[in-house]
Amino acid sequence: MPSGIYTCLSKIADLITANKDFLTELDREIGDSDHGINMARGFSAVMEKLSPDDADIGAVLKKTGMTLLSKVGGASGPLYGTAYMEAGKVTAGKTELTSEDFNLIFEAAIAGIQKRGHAVKGEKTMLDAIIPASEAYAKKISEGSGIIEALEAAVSSAREGIEYTKTIIATKGRASYLGERSIGHQDPGATSATLTLEAILDYFKNK
Ligand code: ADP
Numbered sequence: 001m002p003s004g005i006y007t008c009l010s011k012i013a014d015l016i017t018a019n020k021d022f023l024t025e026l027d028r029e030i031g032d033s034d035h036g037i038n039m040a041r042g043f044s045a046v047m048e049k050l051s052p053d054d055a056d057i058g059a060v061l062k063k064t065g066m067t068l069l070s071k072v073g074g075a076s077g078p079l080y081g082t083a084y085m086e087a088g089k090v091t092a093g094k095t096e097l098t099s100e101d102f103n104l105i106f107e108a109a110i111a112g113i114q115k116r117g118h119a120v121k122g123e124k125t126m127l128d129a130i131i132p133a134s135e136a137y138a139k140k141i142s143e144g145s146g147i148i149e150a151l152e153a154a155v156s157s158a159r160e161g162i163e164y165t166k167t168i169i170a171t172k173g174r175a176s177y178l179g180e181r182s183i184g185h186q187d188p189g190a191t192s193a194t195l196t197l198e199a200i201l202d203y204f205k206n207k
């Protein structure tokens with residue numbers, strides 16, 4: 001049987017690939033029409049590198065991050081690459097994740113994205129989905145919820161984050177060249193980040 005982390009990454013890769021054209025269309029509106037292509041190419045390279053036997057979550061996330069960094073052009077490759085690599089550091093040697101590990105993963109991923117891209121919440125980027133998702137997850141866990149319920153809250157906050165990106169001007173990345181004209185469009189990176197969380201939730205629901 002494939003390892004849990006392999007199965008989870010397969011789900012992420014599948015959902016990103018199934019939404020390749022949608023993500024690219026979103027990027028056509030406020031960027032350069034390559035976000036879906038970038039992400040699908042990256043995750044197809046990731047799945048080629050991983051083996052179903054790989055069970056060390058930290059090692060798998062590190063390999064995923066390094067592959068995204070080396071195979072994906074544009075802003076999203078280095079940003080997602082760093083997020084996965086930083087998430088790999090806080091899960092090194094683990095083969096199971098606790099609810100607290102997910103808090104560490106969110107924090108590490110966000111810190112990595114911010115170290116690399118210098119964006120904060122409200123700049124119409126992937127962070128507008130990931131930061132509220134992380135906050136919603138942490139709140140649910142602190143109230144005593146389990147991982148699935150907390151991830152459900154994270155996904156729903158990420159979806160709200162996508163809606164929020166429609167209302168604001170992009171001040172980071174390519175979409176910032178559009179200024180006011182970026183309003184009304186949802187951010188491609190916030191969308192791929194939400195898909196990632198949806199795939200993780202799906203993995204836990206079917207585990
Ligand atoms: P590029 O913009 O180089 O073509 P992609 O199209 O693959 O790269 O990715 C665009 C996405 O990257 C945006 O929708 C946004 O979410 C994200 N992004 C761009 N710049 C930043 C940044 N500085 N911090 C966080 N996310 C960013």
Ligand code: MG
Pocket residue numbers: 027031032033034035074174
């Ligand atoms: Mg692009």
